[in-house]
Amino acid sequence: MEIVHVYVxxxxxxxxxxxxxxxxxxxxxxxxxxxxxxxxxxxxxPRDVATQSAQEMSEHQVNTERFESESRxxxxxxxxxxxxxxxxxMEQTIRFRKKVEKDxxxxxxxxxxxxxxxxxxxQNNATDIYQDYSEDEEAADEVQEPPAAKTVNVFRDPNEVxxxxxxxxxxxxxxxxxxxxxxxxxFQKASKDMSFDSYIWDIENPNRPxxxxxxxxxxxxxxxxxxxxxxxxxxxxxxxxxFWDTRRGSQPVELSSVEQSHRDPVYKLIWMQSKTxxxxxxxxxxxxxxxxxxxRLSEPTERLVLDxxxxxxxxxxxxxxxxxxxxxxxTKFMVGTEQxxxxxxxxxxxxxxxxxxxxxxxxxGPVYALQRNPFFPKNFLTVxxxxxxxxxxxxxxxxxxxxxxxxxxxxxxxWSPVRPAVFFTVKMDGVLDVWxxxxxxxxxxxxxKVCDEGLYSLRLQESGRLLACGSRLGGxxxxxxxxxxxTLQRNEKSLVAAMFERETKREKxxxxxxxxxxxxERSRSEQSREDDxxxxxxxxxxxxxxxxRAEADFFSAIDAExxxxxxxxxxxxxxxxCEEKEVRNGAE
Amino acid sequence: MASExxxxxxxxxxxxxxxxxxxxxxxxxxxxxxxxxVATAQYARLLRKLTVMAKSAVRDIDPQNDLTFLRLRSQKCxxxxxxxxxxxxxxxQNLHQ
Numbered sequence: 001m002e003i004v005h006v007y008v009x010x011x012x013x014x015x016x017x018x019x020x021x022x023x024x025x026x027x028x029x030x031x032x033x034x035x036x037x038x039x040x041x042x043x044x045x046p047r048d049v050a051t052q053s054a055q056e057m058s059e060h061q062v063n064t065e066r067f068e069s070e071s072r073x074x075x076x077x078x079x080x081x082x083x084x085x086x087x088x089x090m091e092q093t094i095r096f097r098k099k100v101e102k103d104x105x106x107x108x109x110x111x112x113x114x115x116x117x118x119x120x121x122x123q124n125n126a127t128d129i130y131q132d133y134s135e136d137e138e139a140a141d142e143v144q145e146p147p148a149a150k151t152v153n154v155f156r157d158p159n160e161v162x163x164x165x166x167x168x169x170x171x172x173x174x175x176x177x178x179x180x181x182x183x184x185x186x187f188q189k190a191s192k193d194m195s196f197d198s199y200i201w202d203i204e205n206p207n208r209p210x211x212x213x214x215x216x217x218x219x220x221x222x223x224x225x226x227x228x229x230x231x232x233x234x235x236x237x238x239x240x241x242x243f244w245d246t247r248r249g250s251q252p253v254e255l256s257s258v259e260q261s262h263r264d265p266v267y268k269l270i271w272m273q274s275k276t277x278x279x280x281x282x283x284x285x286x287x288x289x290x291x292x293x294x295x296r297l298s299e300p301t302e303r304l305v306l307d308x309x310x311x312x313x314x315x316x317x318x319x320x321x322x323x324x325x326x327x328x329x330x331t332k333f334m335v336g337t338e339q340x341x342x343x344x345x346x347x348x349x350x351x352x353x354x355x356x357x358x359x360x361x362x363x364x365g366p367v368y369a370l371q372r373n374p375f376f377p378k379n380f381l382t383v384x385x386x387x388x389x390x391x392x393x394x395x396x397x398x399x400x401x402x403x404x405x406x407x408x409x410x411x412x413x414x415w416s417p418v419r420p421a422v423f424f425t426v427k428m429d430g431v432l433d434v435w436x437x438x439x440x441x442x443x444x445x446x447x448x449k450v451c452d453e454g455l456y457s458l459r460l461q462e463s464g465r466l467l468a469c470g471s472r473l474g475g476x477x478x479x480x481x482x483x484x485x486x487t488l489q490r491n492e493k494s495l496v497a498a499m500f501e502r503e504t505k506r507e508k509x510x511x512x513x514x515x516x517x518x519x520x521e522r523s524r525s526e527q528s529r530e531d532d533x534x535x536x537x538x539x540x541x542x543x544x545x546x547x548x549r550a551e552a553d554f555f556s557a558i559d560a561e562x563x564x565x566x567x568x569x570x571x572x573x574x575x576x577x578c579e580e581k582e583v584r585n586g587a588e
Numbered sequence: 589m590a591s592e593x594x595x596x597x598x599x600x601x602x603x604x605x606x607x608x609x610x611x612x613x614x615x616x617x618x619x620x621x622x623x624x625x626v627a628t629a630q631y632a633r634l635l636r637k638l639t640v641m642a643k644s645a646v647r648d649i650d651p652q653n654d655l656t657f658l659r660l661r662s663q664k665c666x667x668x669x670x671x672x673x674x675x676x677x678x679x680x681q682n683l684h685q
Contacts, residue, residue, distance in 0.1 A: 113670035113677040114596035121603045
């Protein structure tokens with residue numbers, strides 16, 4: 001039933017001022033209870049209702065902006081003595097003590113407690129009551145915690161003018177220190193009063209860097225020597241290489257000469273495995289890869305120009321933006337270029353022309369990071385443009401696995417040193433992505449927004465639990481990964497090996513197929529060339545011919561489809577006719 | 589009576605692994621101790637604070653309850669604190685099995 005209230009007003013009264021007045025409430029509708037309806041319900045008495053009157057609580061995690069803490073010592077003096085006893089005076093304290101000892105309470109308490117105490121002591125002496133007997137058994141069902149990571153600390157650039165953290169390196173021994181290279185990579189954005197310093201931080205103390213390194217030009221990359229943990233080498237913005245010894249202060253111990261160094265910022269510097277432990281090589285966008293001996297930085301020991309035409313000319317050379325070296329394969333190394341190519345090179349090649357062994361073409365933009373999987377050195381990870389790609393050395397045509405095109409540029413990536421299936425990438429929107437290829441392949445397993453500005457560099461500590469990433473405004477954040485991301489899972493190695501093999505095989509098949517198609521094309525174009533020899537010999541077709549061919553293909557495909565449909569319809573009709581005939585036969 | 593107390597404490601100190609004992613009163617003043625002055629003051633002060641907190645925790649949960657014994661096991665030793673009548677008996681014992 002509809003309840004309607006009608007309100008009438010004359011048209012002439014529209015728009016007039018309203019005169020409000022008070023009047024008592026008017027009952028418009030009164031809907032009484034309907035007794036027959038009540039029969040549909042049962043009266044229930046008593047009713048059991050549970051409520052909780054506990055305090056409502058919620059859990060919330062907050063990270064403070066900055067917490068400055070300092071270690072200090074305090075000297076405690078005895079206290080608690082009653083007013084009439086002077087703690088310095090031996091006599092008074094002794095007298096007080098004697099008084100207490102005579103107290104009845106004291107005696108009984110101590111006697112009582114003495115027996116209890118003895119019991120516990122004897123217990124301790126008998127056996128270790130807290131011994132863990134179930135240590136040897138593995139946990140029955142490993143509770144899979146969701147992957148998590150949380151920020152532990154942020155190390156901020158102490159200077160006024162903030163610079164980007166372009167390189168990070170962990171101390172090789174004990175991992176208590178983190179070295180950061182600070183520079184401004186944006187073209188001509190470096191202001192005049194930008195400091196050149198780079199810092200070494202102790203991860204326990206985020207307030208002040210432990211050591212300042214003062215190069216002649218801002219450092220783009222910085223690496224600890226894995227053999228000698230007091231020495232570091234850094235590549236500068238102006239192309240020079242500098243060598244520090246932390247025991248000898250902030251000035252570089254040695255600096256390479258300007259003429260012999262790179263002509264562009266040194267993007268990556270890696271220490272090599274050598275008997276002397278002082279060899280390193282560096283790569284820069286000027287197209288050269290230089291080998292250095294740290295004891296004599298006046299000139300490089302070896303030089304390689306990344307020229308694909310094998311002529312060694314700097315003009316045609318490709319700029320290098322990433323470098324990779326695996327200690328288990330000391331003669332091979334890989335270079336990632338600005339042009340998106342990855343070059344695999346052999347150091348021990350006989351002639352400079354043979355140094356570049358093969359190329360992998362995959363990215364549309366500069367390759368910013370390049371790293372081999374620590375467990376499967378045949379597969380390596382590259383990051384450039386908006387994707388991260390995993391490659392196998394055997395397949396040169398394309399990567400075996402790749403991520404979707406992300407929304408922002410990827411700047412750096414690295415594999416986890418403990419889990420072969422996990423790698424990390426950082427992006428320009430300040431997000432750190434953790435990818436677990438065994439868990440999810442089309443999107444990151446975990447995405448954490450570390451900061452608002454872009455993240456430029458990333459480094460994992462060898463234990464696999466701590467991660468440092470550097471941002472554009474000079475903040476190096478230290479994150480701790482949850483246990484599920486930093487402990488090797490069961491069967492992980494074999495699963496990852498199987499996955500890489502599978503993908504490699506797939507790519508191989510695709511490559512073989514491509515080659516077949518290309519051969520067919522070539523043979524077809526050769527045939528057509530034989531037929532009319534006047535055609536151009538390079539096999540390229542004009543656009544018109546292409547269009548004509550495309551149209552012909554299209555129409556023939558449509559005709560084929562129409563014919564097929566016709567045939568099917570005819571078949572159906574025949575069937576119907578047959579059935580009718582049968583029915584009629586049957587009916588007769 | 590005082591000698592009995594002495595005897596008890598001596599017996600405790602003589603047990604294997606015991607580093608020292610401290611007896612202190614409600615205000616944290618060490619009455620008797622087998623350790624040197626600095627260590628005594630430290631143990632008395634710190635453990636007094638801890639037992640007050642522990643006692644209040646126990647009584648928050650159940651006001652009829654009261655703290656009688658506190659055992660603090662650490663990597664190198666075990667500190668046992670017995671409470672009675674506002675007096676504390678603290679024993680430090682080394683663990684090495």
